[in-house]
Amino acid sequence: MKEVFYQIIKYFFYYTARFYFKRVKVYGLNNIPRDGGILFSPNHQGALLDPLLVGSNISRSVTSLTRSDVFGGPFQWFMDALRMLPVYRIRNGYANLKKNDNIFEKCRKILGKGECIMMFSEASHHNEYFLQRLSKGSSRLALEAQIEFPDSNISIIPVGINYGHHQIAWSDLHLVYGKPIRVKNFINNNNSIAENINCLRENLEKKMKECLWLPDKNDQYYEKKKMIAPKNTKLEFDELKEGIKNGSLKSEGLAGKFFAKNTRLLKTLIFLFSIPNFLPLLLIKNIISKFKDIVFYSSVKICLGPIIFPLWWLCVGYLTYFMYGENLDFLEYLVLVESLMLFSLYIRQYLLLFKK
Numbered sequence: 001m002k003e004v005f006y007q008i009i010k011y012f013f014y015y016t017a018r019f020y021f022k023r024v025k026v027y028g029l030n031n032i033p034r035d036g037g038i039l040f041s042p043n044h045q046g047a048l049l050d051p052l053l054v055g056s057n058i059s060r061s062v063t064s065l066t067r068s069d070v071f072g073g074p075f076q077w078f079m080d081a082l083r084m085l086p087v088y089r090i091r092n093g094y095a096n097l098k099k100n101d102n103i104f105e106k107c108r109k110i111l112g113k114g115e116c117i118m119m120f121s122e123a124s125h126h127n128e129y130f131l132q133r134l135s136k137g138s139s140r141l142a143l144e145a146q147i148e149f150p151d152s153n154i155s156i157i158p159v160g161i162n163y164g165h166h167q168i169a170w171s172d173l174h175l176v177y178g179k180p181i182r183v184k185n186f187i188n189n190n191n192s193i194a195e196n197i198n199c200l201r202e203n204l205e206k207k208m209k210e211c212l213w214l215p216d217k218n219d220q221y222y223e224k225k226k227m228i229a230p231k232n233t234k235l236e237f238d239e240l241k242e243g244i245k246n247g248s249l250k251s252e253g254l255a256g257k258f259f260a261k262n263t264r265l266l267k268t269l270i271f272l273f274s275i276p277n278f279l280p281l282l283l284i285k286n287i288i289s290k291f292k293d294i295v296f297y298s299s300v301k302i303c304l305g306p307i308i309f310p311l312w313w314l315c316v317g318y319l320t321y322f323m324y325g326e327n328l329d330f331l332e333y334l335v336l337v338e339s340l341m342l343f344s345l346y347i348r349q350y351l352l353l354f355k356k
Helices: 002-020 049-056 073-081 094-112 137-148 193-209 221-225 237-246 254-261 263-288 294-324 330-352
Strands: 023-027 038-042 062-067 084-087 116-118 155-163 172-177
Touching (some): 002 049, 002 294, 038 049, 038 137, 049 062, 049 116, 049 155, 049 172, 062 094, 094 116, 094 137, 137 155, 137 193, 155 193, 172 237, 254 263, 263 294, 263 330, 294 330
Parallel strands (some): 038 155, 062 116
16 A cells, blocks of 8 residues: 555656646656666755655655654654655754664665665755755765675765756756766775765765756855856756856846846736635745745645645636536636636746746
């Protein structure tokens, strides 16, 4: 039953992402080995959305390591079904850190059996495009698993999740799976285990940066960040990455310049196109307001949107039909009403991308 649930959720988010994002461009799927243990190491800028995006776009099932404070209670069955394991941090109490020993033992066995793990190598999630300094956790796990299971071919796949906008729907997404890092190549008997782990971590950090549009935070970071604009994110990954690196891209197109000069018009249009969907938008806004961390906003939207909006459209369709559309074919009328509401929602989301 849990495996069926896992597959349903996997494909649900695969198709949901195609509605939530304007364009989803996936690169490097052919880099993923068909056999052998794999540790996927994505950057972490979208909270719960990150593992769902990475896992739903690959054919193999993946066990994900997740912060421990979301486990327990009535949702534990779902966490187990989604192949999630808890990771304990110092903020969860020093005594709980010992529990990680059993978790990492499970992970080593999973990799040794030729299955897949997902672990975020950055210390924590954040709301910027650059890559934070990697912790040693993922490199240590992969190296220890390879030593414990010497006959296995364990790889680390660097993954870059590039959001056109971190919070606004209908932006672009570039999901990049980098070339595999063969862990066996980093077992050097002339070095200590710590030295081998550091070498693997440094290589992983380098490879992850190759999968990101804007991987480094430097003096030019905030200026180059402006180039991640709707007119540019429709480019192919390599073209956009090179353009940002060279500073050759413009930060705004004609539409962006127009709305920058006409902010009142932009706000008015956003308000008008929000009216047909005011209730679900208000409901999601109220739910989001309960999250102090802005990084969770997109996760909430992509989880609730596919449920709340269709229910609203169905209710409005039924209500308006029985009030005004008795002489019309119901299904045709329902499709018309829902198409107009969906269209207004997408126009609203597109306009939001130009809001400063």
